[in-house]
Amino acid sequence: MVKTRIFLTVSTLLSGIGYPLFVYAQNDTAPAVIKSDPEKQAAKKDGKKKNAADNVESIAVFGHGSTRQTMSISRASMQQSVPGTSALKVLNELPGVLYQSADPFGVYEYSSQIFMRGFSQSQLGFTLDDVPLGDQQFNNYNGLGVTRAIISDNIGSVNVSQGAGGIDVASTSNLGGAVEIHSMDPSHKRGGAVSQTFGSNATFRTYARLDSGDLNESGTRFSVSYARLNGDLWKGHGYDHSDQVNAKLVQPLARESSLKVFFDWSSTQQFDYQDMTKNWLSTAGSNLSNYYPDYTAAYQAAQGTYPAQISKTNDPKDAAYYAGTANRVDYLGGITLDENLTSNLNWKTTLYGHADTGYSTWTTPYKASPNGAPLSQRVQQPQVARGGFESAVTWKVARHTLNAGVWYEYGNFETGRYFSQAPLLGQGTLGNPTNGFPGDKIFATAWHEAFSSNTFVFHMQDTYRVTDTLKINAGFKSMIVNAGNSVLAQDQTINGKPIAQGHLEASNAFLPQISANWRFLPHHELFFDVSHNMRSFPEDGFATNISASPWTASQASFQETKKNLKPETDWVYEGGYRFSSQYISALASLYRINFSNRLQLISSSRGIDPVTAVQNVGGVTTNGAEASITLRPVHGLSIYNSFSYAHSTYDQNVVTSNGLQAIRGKLVPNYPQFMYKANIAYQLGDLNLHVDGSYISRRELTYTNDLHVPGYFLMNFGARYNFGDAGPFKGINASFNIYNLANKTYIATTNELGNNFANTGYNYFLMGAPRQFFGTISTAF
Template sequence: MDFQKNLVRSTLLATVSILVPYHAFAAPSAPIDHATHSPQADTRHVAQARKSALARTRPETISVFGHGSTRQMTSVTRSMMEQSVPGTSPMKVLNQLPGIVYQSADPFGAYEYSSSLYMRGFSQNQIGFTLDDIPLGDQQFNNYNGLSITRAITTDNVGGADVSQGAGAVDVASNSNLGGAIQFHSLDPSHERGGTVEQTFGSNQTFRTFARINSGDLNRSGTRFYASYARTDMNLWKGGGYDYSDQVNAKIVQPLPHDSSLKAFFDWSSTQQFDYQDMTQNYLNTIGPKLANYYPNYTAAYQAAQGIYPAQYLKSNDPYDAGYYAGTANRVDYFGGITLDENLTSHLNWKTTVYGHGDSGYSTWTTPYMPSPNGAPLSQRVQDPGIQRGGFVTAVTYGIARHKINAGVWYEYGRFTEGRSFAEAPLLGQGTLGNPTDGYPSNVFATPWQEIFHSNTFTFHLQDTFQVMKNLKINAGFKSMIVSAGNTVPTQNVAANGGLIAQGNLTASDAFLPQVSAAWRFLPHHELFFDVSKNMRTYPEDGFSTNVSATPWTETQNAFQSTKNNLRPEKDWVYELGYRYNTPVLSGLVSLYRVNFSNRLQLITSGHGINAQTAISNVGGVTTNGAEASLTVRPVNGLSIYNSFSYAHSTYDQNVLTSSGLEPTRGKLVPNYPTFMYKGSISYTWHRFKANLDGNYISSRQLTYTNDAHVPGYFLANFGMHYNFGDYKILKGINASFNVYNLFNKTYVSTTNELGNTFTAGYNYFLMGAPRQFFGTISTNF
């Protein structure tokens, strides 16, 4: 035990990062820089800092801080992402940044149902996400206005991500970013002809293949493209089933005169995933952390539906709900956009992106709560969401004297469809349900409901970045937003649903959402920044009683009508003050922030997570006070040690009145987000060899609004190493890497309350994190 304690203590002191050299301010009267112009001033400074880091420092760090930015900006680059196993979700890589906690039941972060990211207390559906300026929606499972980053682009083609922990800039194309924004960027094709081949293998029979072909420059103008294919196949770490995906990316770049460009990106992805079984504290204590669904044992699932359970299940308080035959998700996406980035003059830039996205698929769950007409005690519940959306983002940036004025518009039309059906299961001895991902069930016997949503989003922004002095910059602007959404219900079974399904229109709007920020370099290497912003989130969409998001349409028509007139969109004010310090040996960041959140909408769940009663409730205001500190030390060439600490105290401002009475939530911590986090890593590069060790500690998380149940905190460590064997004939660098996730094989709770929160302890569902995992990769370029 003493050895383990010392090892953990040593690991906590060891962490990796190299921060960029200081990026000086541009001259006050400088025109637009054609190489780095961007409508978002802060993103431009981060991009410039990243290029500087790539050119001057080795090894790279987990986080690069945006020196010169008027708000807290951190970045993850391609080289930093390569420290993780190929195919790892970029969202999981962001877990190393201050204030962010990412959870997933699988080691790659690919299992979407369990994917959960919180940033300064805000969940992922309250944060803005974009890829090359294209909105990705709110990243929730069963997304209605976008898709996950892992389906939008192969992780090997992600060039980096810029993260604004406090509040996203006014030009970010998002209608949900109450608490910051994450902007992903795709790699551009190489100027040289060639390609990349990569093979990963490891625990759970993981087998992942990636290949990319670069055309190189095809003509004197520099026309070039790449095309890539990725295939991932891995089994679940507990129980039967797998996670499988195919993905194709293509990108073409056409340089234009005056450092302008035309770029087009395309993505196709097909994903099939089996579910990990939801856990409760009772199941964890009685059955154990390896509780899983019965798949492919149809007989066991059939008998469980009849009340015949495995012996261990009888020790639990609800063996009927402990396991099912299987739960699965199938998704196919087509996604892409075209961007014209045109420098009309040396002072005027116009950038426009036109995009489209189509999504189709279905999810299945084998339920013992709905028997089949043929007498089988179970059936398959089928959910079939679909998305068709398209839009454009356009903005002009004009540089005059000490000002850079930026104005733009974002418009999107979205159509979201969803329905629920039940398909017959065979009698025992007359067949099985087989693999539910092999195709949509054909023997549907009931369709309780089908819904169609339509939405129109329009935003306008205007901002000015004023270089007051060489060492003082102020950014001020505002955003106007209006989002109109409504649904129709062409099919519904009133008796089966317990009433009419909510149907109607809602509009969320605010003509003036201001933001003011500044950065002051008061001494060499020293910088202060602050940011104040007002933000709004539109009403999320989802089907009736789906237990996914806090949407007004999850209720019955009576409940919808009673709350519609008094319902208000979520809004907040975010205040941030920070200090940065950077030298070749030492880099640091300290940030203080406060969030005043009003009209917080929560999905209130009661009863079983499967047959739960759900309702939307305005739980009033939430106040968050927090602090973050990061320190990077580079004592010798090739060695970097990084540590960060985060503290957030996020509590409800008042009690909540429900049909059951007054719930004592005032002063209680917001569920699912830890109060304290530590992130650390150490990285060392010696000639062709690289090694990194990182560790994360998160404190306990509340499971209920009244804080009468929680999951304990935990510490996880990961290890990776990489070696470049050099060139061999046409092969340009033969590389081998080895990674270990959950180095000390910690048993821990990952995602919490994936089926919604409750006021008091009971059916509080969560998912277990993966045990220790090993992965190896061999790759080369040609």
């Protein structure tokens, strides 16, 4: 607790520190003589100039010149979505990427789920202007959710490496690809922007931004932004509310160098959608929801008296609760010095800090209160305090671009589980659980743990331009992550056993990557990439079922497995072809992934009392193919299509306390074998229209593949019109969006409580939102 408070103070003092977190649509970043990522610089040099037709809001920009498969989402394409939509949700348009969420904005973090080529988000890497954002898991221990890290209106672009991220990406989890988010600098011109969104479920979102413009001849400038979101759940009662502030300062320096300072503050309160099963979907229907704010109904359900529809389910006690909520407050800051020492030598250093406080609640009928009430409120309180730095030098000499750097981070993650008393019926209610931590009502502490970690990563690489059309990138990184916990309090009468405590180290001195790009004809190029990657051991509290963390088990299980436990590793192989011209951009790629030392979180029975263990259980082999094409047949028209196929199967069977689990050759759950995405955008004068659609094939729910969720096709529509200028207002825009155009009933998030080996009847998922309507008025000044 003390460390968290200290870190909050430090982060506040850094106020404004750090990386651009999505700024208004102006790309005013001062060009540096050399940037510290030679691979991206080389790709930029090889890229062609934009054609006039490229002003159309194409979904993806293919990574021309890159030695890996990379794609970019531009700000123009992000503007097709409703303001406030998560940047990760926009990535769902890309081949091989699957994003799921129970809400139309993609901001409900418990349900937020992204996969790339079969890897889940806890096995991917995420950064914001190079600052690490961890693995994007709910109750994140080493990062921050994208929507809380930056206001989405301030995003400039998002770059995605579907196969393997660059070795300089600040992540200890990117077995698969990496998502690198880039913000825009403050504008050189004084002004700002405002927008107001209205829509279904009483959605009301306000965004405002002020830019100072250049304050002096050197170009000193800053921006301040504020966003506020209020909206009800699309089923049941409860809401999603957030307030967020971004601030950024840019100080240009000599030789096109710069000093940039960034600060983000966010406050979020969210109510949960109820988890579903196949039985509940067929008996209670897709609109099954929790009882909130009806305390009487929840109280009576805890006594065994259920509403008629819920009583039809196979487990009415588990089918609905009073409420589940999350409350988070975050501070993120950073300062970056990008110094061109000479025309051929660049030194870039970033110092950053992050603090998170908050709590989550779940009203449980499985533990009574001391006063005799048949239910209580389980409260989980995660806190994060972390800080670190990255420093890299880039030297261009002859045909070589050499790059070497280090990244260090120290992190504290504290989490506890408590039970607070519920009132007797007629003597009050639980009210709104997001209104404050119920400290005065706590009657039991199940456990309280404190984690600490030290992360050190060194990387070195060289991009060698063999000829004007052939270049090779080769390098490696070394990684050491030492993490451990201490149990500050625990109650074995609640937990049933002593909980895990101890330290683990994940390290590898040589994780190589080699890749190449050959432009064998004008507009035509081939690329290939081979990389070896490692993921550090994820951290989490006892029996939280968020990820396959060794610390989620008992002390006995931890001690038994820690000596032989290995971090997850993989080899990724990919190769492909790109074509780029004024009218066509195309990409085709093949890949293979050999995933080893897979950590298995074994869970069975209901989500409220799972049996868990974590162990290395073998590997996964994935073979896949992806293809994308963007056509621009006439000015103003863009037609995008992408296809992806992935065959991911387990290499070995698994032995558990229940016997042999025959999963060898079975498909990996939660990720579809086939996906198709399409987007048509047309601009006629000041009117812009677009329609996008995506087909997701069936997804397995169990490791033995004896239960699945069906595939679905989802469509969205959007229109935007620019009414021109009016007095001080520049570009008054009105936009209208329809999400889930055909009002499809579909299953979105799967595996939020972990997958079972077989169909136990408790295989959970969340429903996707029905058709939603949103309108926005925006302008700049």
